[in-house]
Amino acid sequence: MTKGNQKKPAAGAKTQQPAASHLLKGEKVSFDDDVAEKKVSDEELNSRYAKGEIRIVTEQARYPLAGILKMLEEKIDGEGGEKEFRYKLDPEYQRRHRWSVERKSRLIESFLMNVPVPPVFLYERELARFEVMDGRQRLTALSDFYADKFELTGLQYWSDLDGRTYSTLPSKVKDGIDRRYISSIILLKETAATEEQAAMLKKMVFERLNSGGVKLGSQETRNAVYGGPLNSLCLALSENESFRRMWGIPLDPSPEEKETDEEEADEAVDEPTKAGTRMFEKMEDVELVLRFFAYRQITSKFNLNKISEFLDRFIMGGNSFAPTLLAKYKAMFEATVAFLWEVLGTEAFTVLGSSKRPTKIVYDPLMFVANSADVVPHRAKLVAKKAVLRDELEAMYKTNHELFSGRRTNFKDTQDRNRCVSEAFAAAITKTKQ
Template structure:
């Protein structure tokens, strides 16, 4: 996208305006157009060379600072329009968030519908959201979810889950479900929205601690289950794809027992063998809804967390 923006600047092709929200006097938050601004910044700082120009082919392979002076002066005269939603439009922070949500949805209603996580990324792209993006690159996490690694650029571009930021939402779910008691009377989408808005205000120390917790939990789960983690119980048939139903609960149970990770890893083989087969813990045989992905409410999730948590107690006591 960056190269297309640069080409448009050279040819003086109009670029759609950006939308800003005034968070404080003369301080703005980008609601729509961050990619355009980033592309322009990268172009001016020499982050990439021009390529694919059809009408100015002699400029291909050059960075901004390598362009002829006359061309640079022409580019510098270009401008990017902006539409600003003023702070006084909203009477409170809640009203401001609601207003931004409406504006953003209307801006994106004409094209391909964004996923909830893509919308979160645009509306609430604070430090915690950036942490979720970073943790989504954890190679063990990606292996368990059968996602291309960050180094596999071609596969990433072809992966629809990556384009929709599904791995980022999975990370967010891990942190949000640590507060499952607050997940009452609302949809999962709103629960995640509300949590991210709060978490973006966490202090640096809290974010650092949560980053460690996520990485350690992923490590112990991978050491025990490998790439077969997060599969549904083999009731009647074997499953091959990971599910949120198992991921949400298993991750919470292991995170709650992370101080015993060394004990658990030492018993990895027997833990993997005994999961779902020990009679006293085979709750799925009497309550099939416990592992039914159609049940996503807080009570169902809590049942699944309790199942894994109780199972682990035999290996840490």
């Protein structure tokens, strides 16, 4: 296309800023370390295999059930002299996926009958210090049983033991379960040369371990293998009350919610919804927080068509952000959510005038623009005249209905949505000055 035939921006449209112009100091994450693909010879492949490249190093162990409680309670010296658990479970994961008493009881019955139980999978984060990657529920159920935290119930073959705790079992039965073992496979620290490689290998192993059971959501896997300061911040911010209300997430979600239907009616989100409960169970609320931070770095290379890979790469880099930057992230998220709650309430992330159901395709640009330097100074005026902003957004969604529906998620679409939302805010800001 010649210069004279280039299409001019629509009237009132803002020129897009360079991708990094709005980023804070130290916030930029590099996505440019990919190596161009090239054809590899058989000789090179044989050499790499012989050298042990990308080879998992493991060992096996067996733990007597009677020692599980003591094992999980053991503490050792950590960094700075503070005590930490030798075997780390993930308390947030446990809270969201806690087994029912009936399921714990069935596990105990399996050991009573010597039914084979799958091994747990551990990762050696430091020498003789472990993270439980797979088998959290089994270990927690066993430790709870030996701590007398629940009574056996719903047993199929040993129903006469219903109502018994470990300490009240008949002596022979107690001796029988005490002599059982649970096996483990330990992914050793020698597996990876760098922290990034270790995280990638952990993710690969974790996904393959769970491929035969209930499919885990992307954030559930991310939470299990990319633990760190940014991940912890996202977990904490996902509990924001206004944020949960806008997505229909229960304010005090039950860890033992029943299964929900796949389809969700088009309903108001003043009250918890089935979709909101599912989001909590799959940790999608935590992923939404992460999306807000990561969305600031979207480029034509990593866009929403590759969102899972993009978020993986971002959280690996973001976990090394300085505490001062994470503090700014926290303030940024909380202020943006508070502002949108005041002006739009439970309909903030819906296509106003069209749907009552919140969507990510609205959430991403709305959070991005509401936090921009063009909007932040005018928040108070927009709150005072909230109806003006609502009208501008509703008109914008009506004009650009196709852009805010379906699965239009390439880089150009993300930038077009940012521009449309930005123009709606700019129009509302202008009217608040009149």
